[in-house]
Amino acid sequence: MKDYSLKINGQNYDVQIDKVNETSTIAHVIVNGTPYEVEIAGAKGSVSTKPQVAPAPPEADSAQITPVTAVPSPRVAASAPASGYAVKCPLPGTVLSIKVAVGDKIAAGQTLVVLEAMKMENNIDADRAGVVKEILVQQGATVMEGDKLVVIG
Template identity: 50%
Template sequence: MKQYKYKINGNLYKVTVNDIDENNIATVEVNGTPYTVEIEKTVAPKPVTRPAAAPKTESGKPVVARPTAATNKYAVKSPLPGIILDIKVKVGDTVKKGQTVLILEAMKMENNIHAEKDGKVTAINVNNGDSVLEGTDLIVIE
């Protein structure tokens, strides 16, 4: 049992919450008058899921994408080592300069990686959960 005192528009109310059952129905007394009150159920926010650890090969070594050879096309490169959290584009999408193309987690921070020029996505070299090194070609834009 919990008791509260509220002042609403200059009027004093003594509220006693007696019991709340599993269906979120509460028995409440306001200034001695009993009421049955249904308490609104709140929805907890959906937690962000992140990879528990970097993927590993059968031998136990971490899977790390290596930088690829230079091409004539422009490649969005990883600015620092990290884990790919979300890829925001698909092959064939048209992107604008400054548009977020993927999210990279590095040092427990999410980093938006942007396209540095306009173009069309011709290749995506990584997947969600991949560990990448600095300088790795992530997305190729033509």
């Protein structure tokens, strides 16, 4: 419902447009407390239908469905991870920076990757000491929960 204060020929009117029927040219209006059913001159009634969504066939694999407007995120070419412990992404986000390089010796608790998620910067830390064997993402990549980020050997 929309409320309006109108002044017509010096006379004040309080108007409430209560309901407009989209399939016709009729509107329900209240002027200074008196209800009216008003026909909108020049308007054309239209019948709008909601789009119907059909369920995907059972054999469809939703993991392979990509929206047409999707822009692929920059990623390092997929390769079999080196033997070692993979640090996984705890929540979906965007890689802001990578704080280590392949071959770096790291300590438990050291920040490996800075991830932007839910408009916050999150440090992804190593939970064990070791040597960085492989980095599986690059700056600017969009990552999902469970994606492997860094392999520690």
